[in-house]
Structure formats: C-alpha cells, structure tokens
Amino acid sequence: MENKELVLKAFEAMRSAYAPYSDYKVGAALLTESGRVFTGCNIENAAYSPSVCAERTAIFKAVSEGETKFLKIAVCGGKDGEPDDYFYPCGVCRQVMAEFCGADFVIVTAKTSDDFRESTLGEMLPSAFTPEKIGN
Ligand code: THU
Numbered sequence: 001m002e003n004k005e006l007v008l009k010a011f012e013a014m015r016s017a018y019a020p021y022s023d024y025k026v027g028a029a030l031l032t033e034s035g036r037v038f039t040g041c042n043i044e045n046a047a048y049s050p051s052v053c054a055e056r057t058a059i060f061k062a063v064s065e066g067e068t069k070f071l072k073i074a075v076c077g078g079k080d081g082e083p084d085d086y087f088y089p090c091g092v093c094r095q096v097m098a099e100f101c102g103a104d105f106v107i108v109t110a111k112t113s114d115d116f117r118e119s120t121l122g123e124m125l126p127s128a129f130t131p132e133k134i135g136n
Contacts, residue, residue, distance in 0.1 A: 001031055001035075001037070003072075003074065003108045003116060003118065004113070004114075004116075006029045006031055006037065006072065006073075006074040006108060007029070007074045007076065007108060007110045007113050007116050008113050009029035009037055009039055009074065010027040010028055010029040010039070010054075010074040010075055010076045010108075010110060011027055011076055011110070011113055012027065012039070013027035013028060013029060013039035013040060013041050013054065013058075014026060014027025014041060014054070014076055014077065014081055015027070015041075015081065016041040017041040017042050017043075017054065017081065018041065018042070018043045018044055019042055019044050020044060021044045021046075021048070021051075022044065023079055023080055024042070024077060024078070024079050025041070025042065025077060025078065025079075025080065025081035026041060026042040026053060026054035026055075026075065026076070026077030026087065027039070027040070027041055027054055027075070027076050027077065028040045028041070028053075028054040028055045028057070028058040028073055028074065028075045029058065029073065029074045030055075030058040030059060030062055030070055030072075030073045031070065031071045031072050031073070032062060032067045032069060032070055032071065033069035033070065033071055034067065034069070036062070036067060038058045038059075038061045038062040038065075038067070039058055039061075040053075040054045040055060040056070040057030040058030040059070040060075040061060041054045041057060042054045042057070042077075043057060053089070053090060053092070053093050054075065054077065055073060055075060055089050055090075055093040055096070055097070056092070056093055056096050058073065059073075059093075059096055059097070059100065063100070068100050069100070070097075070100060070101050070105060071105070071106065072105065072106035072107070072108060073089075073097070073105075073106075073107055073108065074108040074110055074116070075087045075088075075089055075107065075108070075109060075110065076109075076110040076111070083110065083111055083112065084111075085111055086109040086110065086111045086115075086116070086117055087109050087110060087111075088107075088109055088119075088124070089107065089124070091125075094121065094124050094125040094128075095125065095128070095129070097121050097125070098121060098125055098128040098129070098130055099130075099131060101121055102121070102122075103120060103121055103122025103128075104120055104121070104122065105120060105121040106118055106119070106120060106121075107119045107120065107121060107124060
C-alpha cells in the first residue's frame with residue numbers, strides 16, 4: 001500500500017479522536033504484513049493517566065486480532081485536529097513499536113495528506129530495549 005493511502009486513513013481516524021482535555025487530536029493507520037490496516041485515535045480520560053495514544057490504539061487493536069507483524073504506520077495530529085507540522089510518535093509508542101517491529105519498521109509522519117516524511121523505528125528509537133534483551 002502506498003504511503004499516501006495509509007496517510008489518508010490516519011487523517012480519517014483522527015476525526016474519531018476523543019480528546020476533550022488537550023483538544024489535541026491524533027490519528028494512526030497501521031499496515032500489517034498480511035495487508036490489513038488497523039486505525040487508531042487518541043482516547044483521553046478525566047483521570048488523565050488512563051489516556052492512550054493513537055498509535056497504541058492501532059497496535060493494540062491489531063494485536064488483539066492476532067496480528068503482530070507490521071510493515072509501517074502513518075501518523076498525524078494537531079490541536080483541534082489541524083496538524084501544523086509532521087507528527088512524530090511519543091517515546092512510549094516508539095517503545096511499544098519496538099516490542100513488535102524491527103529497526104526497519106517504517107513510520108510515515110504526516111503534516112497534510114500530501115505532505116509527509118518517512119523515517120524508520122531504528123532512527124527514532126536507536127539502541128532500543130527489545131524482547132531479545134530479556135531472552136525472548
Ligand atoms: N498523543 C498521541 O496520540 N500520540 C503521540 O505519539 C503523542 C501524543 C496524544 C495523547 C494525548 O491525548 C494528546 O495527544 C496530547 O498529548
């Protein structure tokens with residue numbers, strides 16, 4: 001699947017963001033090796049700490065449906081759902097990606113549906129702590 005198509009799905013997912021506290025809306029679209037796409041949005045909570053990011057929503061949806069091999073993820077986000085820059089995943093989401101993906105996993109950071117960049121997990125989380133480190 002082309003990056004553009006995945007980015008469009010991330011923008012669509014961003015519309016479902018539940019972000020009444022930050023008003024910062026994020027969308028993600030994750031492509032599995034089997035060709036399925038799982039989307040996610042951020043979901044906030046009045047108690048704050050139970051909030052979850054869009055990327056983890058997408059990854060956990062996929063894992064809960066038996067998919068653990070991923071090719072790439074597209075992400076976008078911005079205040080009131082209006083991105084003003086390329087969107088780079090937070091550190092916690094990068095760590096969750098490292099649980100399932102290698103350094104070559106592609107992260108498509110989008111500013112608009114026509115303006116996006118490609119990075120790898122290896123670039124975004126060098127020297128990652130991975131399952132192999134604890135013998136898995
Ligand atoms: N957020 C994400 O969804 N993904 C990230 O990678 C960083 C932050 C969300 C969490 C929170 O709902 C809002 O953006 C503001 O931090």
